[in-house]
Amino acid sequence: MKYSQGKLQSIIYRLRNAILGIISFGIMLTIGTILGYGPSTGFIQLYVVSLIFVPAMITLWLFIFNSGSSKVEEYAIEFSDDGLHYEHMAERDTVKWSEYKSYKVSGIISKVLTIQAESQKIIIDLMRFNAEHRKSIISELNKRC
Known part of the structure; x- marks a missing residue:
C-alpha cells in the first residue's frame, strides 16, 4: 500500500x-x-x-510544473512485502522488514515518526500526510510489530 502527499496537503503543510x-x-x-x-x-x-x-514559490513551482512523466513524488510511504519505502523529493529510503525493530511517534504540534531498523533510522514528519493516511500508516506499522 502506498500513501502519498497530495497537492492540497502539500499546500496545507507549507502554510502551517x-x-x-x-x-x-x-x-x-x-x-x-x-x-x-x-x-x-x-x-x-x-x-x-x-x-x-x-514556501509559496516552492509550492507554486511544484503545483504548476511537477506533472507528467517527469513528476517527482514529493513525499510517499509505501509498504511492500519486502519492507517500508520512504520517498522524499526523488530520494528513497528503505527498511527491510527483516531489519525493522520499532517505531515511535513524538511531538505535540508536529507529529514525527521515527522508524528504527538495525542499521538505520528514518525520520518522517507525519503532518505531510492527511489524517486518514496518518492513521493507516500507524496501523500498518502496528501490524509489523
Missing part, C-alpha cells in the same frame, strides 16, 4: 509551517523587546517575507 514560523518569531521578538534587544524593522520585514515567499 510558515504560520508556526511567524508565531515563534513573534514570541522571540516579544521576549527580545522586553529584554531590550529589539531587531531592526528591515530585519523583521525580510524574515516575514522569506517565511511566506519561499
Whole structure:
C-alpha cells in the first residue's frame, strides 16, 4: 500500500509551517523587546517575507510544473512485502522488514515518526500526510510489530 502527499496537503503543510514560523518569531521578538534587544524593522520585514515567499514559490513551482512523466513524488510511504519505502523529493529510503525493530511517534504540534531498523533510522514528519493516511500508516506499522 502506498500513501502519498497530495497537492492540497502539500499546500496545507507549507502554510502551517510558515504560520508556526511567524508565531515563534513573534514570541522571540516579544521576549527580545522586553529584554531590550529589539531587531531592526528591515530585519523583521525580510524574515516575514522569506517565511511566506519561499514556501509559496516552492509550492507554486511544484503545483504548476511537477506533472507528467517527469513528476517527482514529493513525499510517499509505501509498504511492500519486502519492507517500508520512504520517498522524499526523488530520494528513497528503505527498511527491510527483516531489519525493522520499532517505531515511535513524538511531538505535540508536529507529529514525527521515527522508524528504527538495525542499521538505520528514518525520520518522517507525519503532518505531510492527511489524517486518514496518518492513521493507516500507524496501523500498518502496528501490524509489523
